[in-house]
Amino acid sequence: MTHSETAASAPVELDLAGDVALLTEQLINIASVSDDERPLADAVEAALAALPHLTVHRDGDSLVARTELGRPERIILAGHLDTVPLPTSEGSRGTVPASWTADERGDVLYGRGATDMKGGVAVQLALAAALADPNRDVTYVFYDHEEVEGYKSGLGRLYRNAPELLGGDFAILLEPTNGTVEGGCNGTIRFRVTTHGRAAHSARAWMGENAVHGMADVLTRLAVHRPVTVDVDGLAYRESLNAVRISGGIAGNVIPDHCEVEINYRFAPDKGPDDAEAYVRALLPGYELERTDAAAGARPGLTxxxxxxxxxxxxxxxxxxxxxxxxxxxxxxxxxxxxxGPGDALLAHTDDEHVPAQAVRDCYSALHRWLTAPA
Structure with a gap:
């Protein structure tokens, strides 16, 4: 191997001791679209391995770094390394490399992952370097494949392969929340609704049965459905139920004999996936309904x-x-x-994804104060 090949394969050296906003820029400049997290995982591993107060474990492109101080309480700080694909629209500000601008908020950092969630990962890394003697033991979790199908999740894989490393009393996920604590989360479930008809030439439509027209009642029921807001442990979770995709028909002169609609129900954490399924089936009695995906929500976790x-x-x-x-x-x-975490979740995945530098610094400061305050 030549010297240039060795240098090219060496991980990027991250500066964990400087400005956490500049560390965010460094992370954005390492592209890590789902399925291609390895260069960033390598850089994170190299940075963590240089910290003598941490033990580091790697599983694929996921990493767990832990203090082992014997504190009576253990906290988990977690974040995912991957991003959705880079924007393709002309003039987008969300591409690698990162870019800066200034406005009434001060310096603002643009780039894919600025909010979702390299700002949060930068905070984790800066805390990992700064807190050799925190008031609680801390587990830092960095994982791959969050932005894709759940079965690929690096966090799920860690729970299967090394659950003993993920024990704790309380966890904070540094997803963007504009610096406000957001408790728990809604659950999500998806269904495929199918209607059947009989194909015929569209010039002789009376000889067939239109499966797309047969979906009209389903769409009407979804359109008039009014989402409820459910109080769970003092927080108000708003639900939603929507058609998110439709397909049917094979040609412009054929009466369609098959139609499918995909439905997504976001349900409050007072119920589980089976309860959510029963709710949707009661709303659409008699229709062919197939559950295709589900993930339970989480109660607020504030007690x-x-x-x-x-x-x-x-x-x-x-x-x-x-x-x-x-x-x-x-x-x-x-x-x-x-x-x-830092940043506005509404900007996640957008072409102008960005985060104010001060928001990243403020997030770091809040967690640092909490983890260094006298017991």
Missing amino acids: HPAAAAFVATVGQEPKPKYGWTDVSRFSEAGVPAVNF
Whole structure:
């Protein structure tokens, strides 16, 4: 192997001791679209391995770094390394390399992953370097394949392969929340609804039965459905039920004999996937319904003393998380969990994804205060 080949394969050296906003820029500049997280995982591993106060475990492109101080309480700080694909539209600000601008918020960092969620990962890494003696033991989890199908999840794989490394009293997932604690998350479930007809030439439509027309009642029921808001442990979770995809027909002169609609139901964490399925089936009685995917939600996770102390440190009223996040996996494993991270979740996956530099710094400061405050 030549010297140039060796240099090309060496991981990027991350600066964990400098400005956490500049560390975010470094992370954005390492492209890590799902299925291609390895260069970023290599850089994170190299940075963590240089910290003598941590033990580091790698599983594929996921990493777990832990303090082992014998504290009576263990906290998990978690974040995913992958992003959705880079924008393709002309003039997009979300491409690699990262870019900066300035406005009334101060310096603003643009790039894929700025909010979802390299700002949060930068906070994790900066804390891992700065906190050799935190007031609680800390487990830092960095995982791959969050932005794709659930069965690929690096966090799920860690729970299968090394669950002993993920034990804890309370977990924080650094997904973007605009610096406010968002408790738990809604669950999600998907169905395929199918209607059948009889094909015929469209010039002799009376000889057939139109399966697309047969879907009209399903679509009407979904259109008039009014989502409910459910109070769960003091937080109000708004549900939603929608058709998200439709297909049917084979040609412009053929009466379609088959039509499918995909339905997505986001349900409050007071119910599980089976309860959610029963709800949808009751709304669409008599239709052919196939459950294709489901993930349970998570209750707010705010009753644990560590959670209460963290909310007090942040100093803002907690909110519910409407979307599904991996707090569900922690909750299912018996670890209460919340979402807390820099950036606006509404900007995630957009072509102008960005985060104010100060938002990343503020997130770091809040967690640093909490993990260094006298017991």
